[in-house]
Amino acid sequence: MPGTLKTTGILSKDELMESPGMPTKERMEEGPIAIIECIQEIPCDPCVEACRHNAIEIGEDITCLPRLIEEKCTGCGICIADCPGQAIFVVDLNYSPEGSILMIPYEFFPLPTVDSTVMALDREGKVVGEAKVLKVSNPKKNDTTPVISLLVPKDLILDIRNISF
Amino acid sequence: MRIETHPILGKRGRKRRVVIEFDGEMIEAEEGEPIAAALMAVGISVFYYTKKNGDPRGLFCAIGRCSDCSMIVDGIPNTRTCVTPVRAGMKIETQHGIGEWKLNQ
């Protein structure tokens, strides 16, 4: 669809692909990896310190966009809860023949139950399929930003960003 | 409509309930909350009617600046209900125009 983040509130495919927070296709095939969907220059850097593997780089000027160092990223997902913009996701493309894993931040109530099936929503909030809830993580250090691990269809990994049930 | 559970703020804390009177009806409120919140919680949105045209007015700024939430409280008109906490037995009335002083003593 036409439009950019600035005009619609939705990241265009180009904006996503050109972002320094986007891993390469090859790396995505290898295993769990973060996707940092942060493309506007805002003074902000909690993600850098959140990462235990030094896989996120911003530099002196914290207005610069976060850069994902994919060789160092293990896809652990700790950074997801720390991003004030809720712009970080983790994907495991080739998790299983049944689908890929997608980890999303989810600050709503109620939380879904593990093993339940929920509706998968795209960036516009439209239902594009179903997802299975594999894990709901809400440790104290997340400061009330639960992270949900979902089993989703592989071809929708870059589209699904929310759930409803 | 009270928000019982909230994803960030958690469960609503147990606060002492008090009973206040609104236009003759008894309403349960939480001790210390602003009158406007207690009324909003039970769906009341009209706080007064203007003098000139009798237009309904309700909460607007919620921080005591605009006076659209003015009501007669314990006989005193033009009380800003968004910054006035409830007390047990408080009498609140919808104000019409600039209100009348209805002191009890």
Next chain:
Amino acid sequence: MSAAIAAAKSGVEAVVLDENERPGGQLFKQIHKFFGSREHGAGTRGMDIGRQLLEDAEKFKVEVWSNAVVWGIFGGPQLGINYQQKVSKLEAKKVLLATGAYENSLAFAGWTLPGVMGAGAAQTMINIHRVLPGRRVLMVGAGNVGLIIAYQILQAGAQVLAVVEALPYIGGYGVHASKLRKCGVPILTNHTIKEAVGEDRVERAVVAEVDSNLKIKAGTEKSLDVDTIHMAVGLTPMAELAWLAGCQFSHIPELGGQVPLHDEDMLTTVDGIYVAGDLTGIEEAHTATEEGKLAGIAVSESLGYLGNQEALLLKQEVRADLKALRKGPFGEKRRKAKAKIIEERKSICRGP
């Protein structure tokens, strides 16, 4: 708060007067995680930053007078106050005004109906008092305030049917907009609210498209089934006390209108009167607390509690942080406007 804490740290006797039940300004309503640098509280929820300030105030023996209304300010400086049912005057060596801002409104047909209120008002009701103003909401304005509060309304359990924005683009951060879009909330750019319809409260809203001159295009009206309309159309500095004190002002639209002039130490054109926060120009929480800190350090220095060298080092650290917060495309306008304030202040107060 941060000014008082900074001053108290140097040994100054600091008192905070706030007309509310507790100080902290807008912080306790901000339940979202803040942006900015990690070392200055980014990633922490606004309400927790507020709690920390209250704790620090106690730790450094800052006196806090709540439910204290400052109704006047006189030479001295002296404050006219209403506190604990008494009207009195309070003398101070230095005064810092950090009175914040008030919400703007948009006048449209039906705007006085109950159910039409400021976005900040909604935030107060849902996050502080935990009461929903309505179930089906229209948000007017896609700046950060509108976007953040629309999201918080969803978190509180109500629906947001749309956000309308008169400009052709979203003024707030894209990430805030994305959070709303993926919940199915449409953001209608080039749209504004035309009318609120209802008997005793809002029953529906009429929105319409606008042209490049922000005029409504006839025939584009759409009816939305909402019971509440929130306006997030900007803030204006709450500058009454600064006016009363005789401070020189300048009209700077990018900062919200009339703002009191100040120098690099946050000192106004009136001896002994400092300003900080949204009063000096609409920005955000971090810049407000940093400006407060700067003013606190400057006051300590001016009263002799901090040596010039020590004060300079502390001030430079804060100024560097302010500079970092005003970088990037979102901060550019503010940075330039703030520089303008200091320039204008310099040009007025030349002389011995």
